[in-house]
Amino acid sequence: MAAVRLKTIETVQHLPEIDRLEGFPHPKENPILVGHKQAERMLLRALNMQKLPHAWLLSGPEGVGKATLAYRFARYIFSDPASRIALDESLEVAPETREFRQVAALSHPNLLVIRRAWNSKTKRFPTTIQVDEVRRLRAFLSTTSGKGSWRIIIVDRADELNANSANALLKSLEEPPKNCIFFLIASMPGRLPATIRSRCRRMELYALGREDLMKAVRRLSQTSELDTAVPQIHAPTAEDLELIYELSGGSVGRAVQFMDSEALGLYRTIIRLLEQWPALNKQEVNKISDQFAAAGASRQFELFFTLLSDVVHRSIRYKAGLPIALIEEQRISQKLFQAGTLDVWAELWETLSRRKAEVIALNLDRKNFVLETFYRIEKMAKV
Secondary structure, three states, X not given: OHHHHHXXXXXXXXXXXXXXXXXXXXXXXXXXOOOOHHHHHHHHHHHHOOOOOOEEEEEOOOOOOHHHHHHXXXXXXXXXXXXEOOOOOOOOEOOOOHHHHHHHOOOOOOEEEEOOOOEOOOOEOOOOEOHHHHHHHHHHHHOOOOOOOOEEEEEEOHHHEOHHHHHHHHHHHHOOOOOEEEXXXXXXXXXXXXXXXXXXXXXXXXXXXXXXXXXXHHHHOOHHHOOOOOOOEOOOOHHHHHHHHHHHOOOHHHHHHHOEHHHHHHHHHHHHHXXXXXXXXXXXXXXXXXXXXXXXXXXXXXHHHHHHHHHXXXXXXXXXXXOOOOHHHHHHHHHHOOOOOHHHHHHHHHHHHHHHHHHHHHOOOHHHHHHHHHHHHHHHHOO
8 A cells, every 4th residue: 555655646746736735645646535434425326326416515624535535536437447446335446546646646638626726936826716727627628528438627625716716617517518527625615605505516524533533643644654755754652643633623634734743843832832821931932933934934834823823713712611622722721811802812813814814925024923923912911
């Protein structure tokens, strides 16, 4: 399995991908789907009964396997029945098959993936899926797929469509050609226009339970299955596994992020800083913010802000009476929210989230934004 997976990874295009986690297989390369058996059987049953809707809206928390399921279906429907591992039981296809390699490389002629594409001129990703990406559908749907062949369009993530690209997609959804299936992947489907949602069969994928999540983490943490060129990835300790489970919220995507030892280190740094309230260790905050100033530190910056955002969000929920398992975050909640109402805190965090999006989109000073974030939290906590 390990050798096959690594071989598959090597076939993909080398342009940066918005949803790739370094050291782990991308959903289009991943032969593993943990959980979601009911969703898988639903797709199989619809296919076998020849009652496949022309469009599916795969919704659910980020990182639970929505894209993995869509690519898994694409490989299955493109493949010869002889290469299907468990006919009528799952959508698994042998990784050594041509169809598996073609989907992994996005080179199958009957597959089109629409997503935020890397801009080679600006050296960054746009903030939304641009209309030119969706307009690729015209040429794709105008070609002949071959007798009895299926065409698959995966829109990942559909909730990142802007108004123009959503309208362009709607035109294709309204009159799809025969044997053509759309998979729209969305963590926040409410952002999609009602006209698009109404033309899709909704399939909800839920956060994984403890057993399935830990199974997925253990399988992915086997060093023989990882890209050993990424030195910061280590098999997590038992203590780390417990922390990974609590932080992931049932998301495999989130869990594999935390398997990066740097991610757990950033989380523990955030906890250490927030536990010092009402005092703010400005020397340590400056030291931490320095590491995000470098040109190549955008990934660490986004990860840091995501972790900090999650801690504050869970702390707000705890103060509102909802449980959280991590004792240290309970203590932080009790310290931070002695002042100010919860709605004021929620408004502050929405403001900071918008500012963070601006910092990324406009390539603003990340160090100053981290300092600004901590100082605004400090000010609010002292009101």
